[in-house]
Amino acid sequence: NAGVMQNPRHLVRRRGQEARLRCSPMKGHSHVYWYRQLPEEGLKFMVYLQKENIIDESGMPKERFSAEFPKEGPSILRIQQVVRGDSAAYFCASSPPTGGLTDTQYFGPGTRLTVL
Amino acid sequence: KQEVTQIPAALSVPEGENLVLNCSFTDSAIYNLQWFRQDPGKGLTSLLLIQSSQREQTSGRLNASLDKSSGRSTLYIAASQPGDSATYLCAGPGGTSYGKLTFGQGTILTVHP
Numbered sequence: 001n002a003g004v005m006q007n008p009r010h011l012v013r014r015r016g017q018e019a020r021l022r023c024s025p026m027k028g029h030s031h032v033y034w035y036r037q038l039p040e041e042g043l044k045f046m047v048y049l050q051k052e053n054i055i056d057e058s059g060m061p062k063e064r065f066s067a068e069f070p071k072e073g074p075s076i077l078r079i080q081q082v083v084r085g086d087s088a089a090y091f092c093a094s095s096p097p098t099g100g101l102t103d104t105q106y107f108g109p110g111t112r113l114t115v116l
Numbered sequence: 117k118q119e120v121t122q123i124p125a126a127l128s129v130p131e132g133e134n135l136v137l138n139c140s141f142t143d144s145a146i147y148n149l150q151w152f153r154q155d156p157g158k159g160l161t162s163l164l165l166i167q168s169s170q171r172e173q174t175s176g177r178l179n180a181s182l183d184k185s186s187g188r189s190t191l192y193i194a195a196s197q198p199g200d201s202a203t204y205l206c207a208g209p210g211g212t213s214y215g216k217l218t219f220g221q222g223t224i225l226t227v228h229p
Contacts, residue, residue: 033215042222043205048215056216091159104150105217107160
């Protein structure tokens with residue numbers, strides 16, 4: 001059973017370009033979470049999605065950031081017009097469809113975004 | 117709003133020592149708490165999840181406890197090994213959706229031979 005997969009593992013973009021980060025949850029998981037880890041800072045929640053629905057986006061910056069989890073295919077975190085401050089490690093996690101209070105979140109290896 | 121604090125920020129011990137990592141949280145209405153390990157440049161590995169109805173969980177040399185009334189959790193590592201060197205993170209649910217985890221800043225553990 002493959003774990004949570006993220007690609008690319010490393011992404012370099014110039015200021016003003018778009019970044020697309022992909023996350024494939026563990027098999028059978030229908031809940032996806034995105035977190036960001038800025039240099040020298042802790043992990044911060046960004047968004048929680050279920051298939052075709054955004055459940056909680058309270059951690060998403062108001063502009064330039066969007067996320068989706070379509071019925072088919074991976075979850076996508078999209079950052080438009082990237083700036084240097086977007087350089088960070090972006091982690092995706094998934095959990096089972098039970099949505100229970102005791103469900104462990106399983107994390108992917110992360111995508112390290114560098115904005116030049 | 118849930119806030120999670122971990123102390124110490126860094127810890128260096130000789131191999132073989134038993135050690136305790138501390139985590140405190142502000143919202144006592146916590147329904148579970150997770151401990152993770154993060155190796156440099158890598159993702160997070162879930163170590164233990166303690167449900168609110170439990171007081172502790174054990175896995176091998178690891179034991180985690182949860183005291184909701186005091187807002188504290190501890191991770192006990194027995195007979196530490198150099199391979200235990202990593203950053204240890206605790207996380208509790210925060211916000212209105214239970215899927216949202218609030219992380220502490222982590223404890224950087226170094227176990228030297």
